[in-house]
Amino acid sequence: MKKYIEIYTNYFNIGEQDRFNCEYCCANNGSEIHHIKYKSRGGNDEIENLIGLCKQCHLRSHNQLEPYITEKQLLKIIKNRNE
Numbered sequence: 001m002k003k004y005i006e007i008y009t010n011y012f013n014i015g016e017q018d019r020f021n022c023e024y025c026c027a028n029n030g031s032e033i034h035h036i037k038y039k040s041r042g043g044n045d046e047i048e049n050l051i052g053l054c055k056q057c058h059l060r061s062h063n064q065l066e067p068y069i070t071e072k073q074l075l076k077i078i079k080n081r082n083e
């Protein structure tokens with residue numbers, strides 16, 4: 001639960017002092033919030049649609065860097081959060 005709060009807090013207050021671990025690769029320089037379902041495609045700001053990623057994983061999620069990270073892979077992480 002703490003992680004959700006951290007992510008949510010960071011969503012509003014991302015800065016050098018507010019880094020968190022990337023939820024995908026666990027790098028400790030996560031500082032970007034990714035909308036799993038893009039806002040441009042109707043994605044919302046609910047915590048289930050937000051994932052904290054490092055710069056690299058964020059680019060991979062947007063298919064701007066290989067190997068790409070699929071929406072399905074990210075949704076699996078979200079699902080595991082609740083277990």
Ligand SMILES: [Zn+2]
Nearest residue numbers: 022025054057
């Ligand atoms: Zn990462």
